[in-house]
Amino acid sequence: MADTASQGGETLLFLTDEQLRKGIEAMFFAYRGFTADPDRILEHHGYGRAHHRAIHFINREPGLTVTTLLSVLGVTKQSLNRVLRTLIEDGLVESRVGKRDKRERHLYLTDAGGVLERELSGAQRERMRLAYRTAGPQAVAGFRQVLEAMMDPEMRRQYQMLKDTA
Amino acid sequence: MADTASQGGETLLFLTDEQLRKGIEAMFFAYRGFTADPDRILEHHGYGRAHHRAIHFINREPGLTVTTLLSVLGVTKQSLNRVLRTLIEDGLVESRVGKRDKRERHLYLTDAGGVLERELSGAQRERMRLAYRTAGPQAVAGFRQVLEAMMDPEMRRQYQMLKDTA
DNA sequence: CTTGGAAAGTCAACAAGGCTGACATAAAGT
DNA sequence: ACTTTATGTCAGCCTTGTTGACTTTCCAAG
Incomplete structure (x- = not known):
């Protein structure tokens, strides 16, 4: 940590392969930490990361359509649907038919869904805060x-669209 | 980008939930980018991310034992073994019986394995460099x-052990 | 020298969560 | 009336993770 700090100050940035490889490994190990807390929580609810991601973005933008969520998550509708179905069956997510366009389904967290969302994001935020x-x-x-x-x-583009919404 | 830069300068850091959530989403989207290039390459070799991770760390520390690799990757030996077996069969990885302790298997990339490793890490380093x-x-x-x-x-601990080796 | 235990490998079975392809339905747009 | 879009669903496949049971090899301590 000491060396990365000094290096970031005024000295030149040498983009050696070694430097870059350390960045790559930092991403690998940090992502494991990043997902560790939610994974533990999800486990004794019987869910996986896919459920977490859906819950996160539904909470992020209540009322978003299935197609929007699909493009944010970057998975197929079959894959998302499997996850979404269980969340709806379990009463964590509500799917409302669109007012203007009745083909669309708008997704919302129920109260129970909100509780789980806060449990998950709380843990993740706490790690991020630290x-x-x-x-x-x-x-x-x-x-x-x-x-x-x-x-x-x-x-x-997706990230920046979400960036300044809330 | 402009706002994050100014914010990091002299102003105080407000750790609002909104700030933290942006960090969380940044990790999510960035990790997708981080794995995108290798994923493409691996695909038309018929491999997955698990193969990439094994290749990466074998290249990183040639001659490491299976148990060491196991603890770095954080998966079960059955899971690793499946991946390792295909890599050995395909002639990308060599498994040598330990000299001192003949129970141990020391792992090395073959020439062909080195070629794939450079292809993968080259793509990933290029993104990191940019x-x-x-x-x-x-x-x-x-x-x-x-x-x-x-x-x-x-x-x-794992990360720092690898950190200053090369 | 025998035996306990560590290291490695293997087999079987299972689950999550990706994927494709095919197909159905309802609603919107032309 | 016809086409396109949004959604959902069925079936089947793959990768990569899991657990549990078991074997082989071999070091090292008694």
Whole structure:
């Protein structure tokens, strides 16, 4: 940590293969940490990451359509549907027929869904908060900048669309 | 991007739920980008991410034992073995019986394995290089600091052990 | 030298969560 | 009236994770 900090200050950035490989491994290990807490919670609810992702984005933008969620998640409708069906059956998600366009289904979290969402995001936010606090404000800005630059253009578009909504 | 930059400068860091949620989503979308290039390459070789991870760490530390690899990857030996077997059968990985302890199997990439490794890591490094260049040196340092702080202690240990080896 | 236990591998069965293809239905748009 | 769109569903496949049971090999301690 000490060396990365000094290196980020005023010195030049040497993009050696070694540097880049460390970044790659940092992503690998950090993503494991990132998903660890929700995974534990989901497990004794009988759900998986796919359910988490659906819940997250339905909470993020209540009333979004199935097609929108599909494109955000980047999976097939068959795959999403399997997850969505169980969430609806279990009473965590509600699917309402569209007012203007009755073909569309608008998705909302129920009260029970909201409870699970807060349980999941609470754990994840807590880890993120600790990481942010440990690393400091400058690090946080850099973190987001690099991640954003790492996205595919299409994903970046999705990310930025969601970015300033709430 | 402009707002995250100014925010990271001298202003205080407000760890609002909204801020944290943006970090969470950034991880989600960035990880997709992070794995996209290797996934494409692996596909027309008939392999998956599990193969990539094995190849990466075998290349990283040639001669490591199966047990070591197991603990780095965090999967069961049955799961790893399935992947490892195909890689050995296909002549990308060589498994040598340990000299001192003949129970141990030491893993090495063959020439063909090295070729695929360079193809995979080349693509991934290129994306990382571009992201680093776009974000700048300060951002890179922050990126690594936050990721490191986000890891579980056990993973961080693994990461740091590998960190200064090469 | 025998035996306990560690390291490695294997077989079987299962689940989650991706995928494709085919097909059905309702509603909107032309 | 016809086409397109949004959604859902059935069937089947693959990868990659899991558990449990079992074997073989071999080091090391008694």
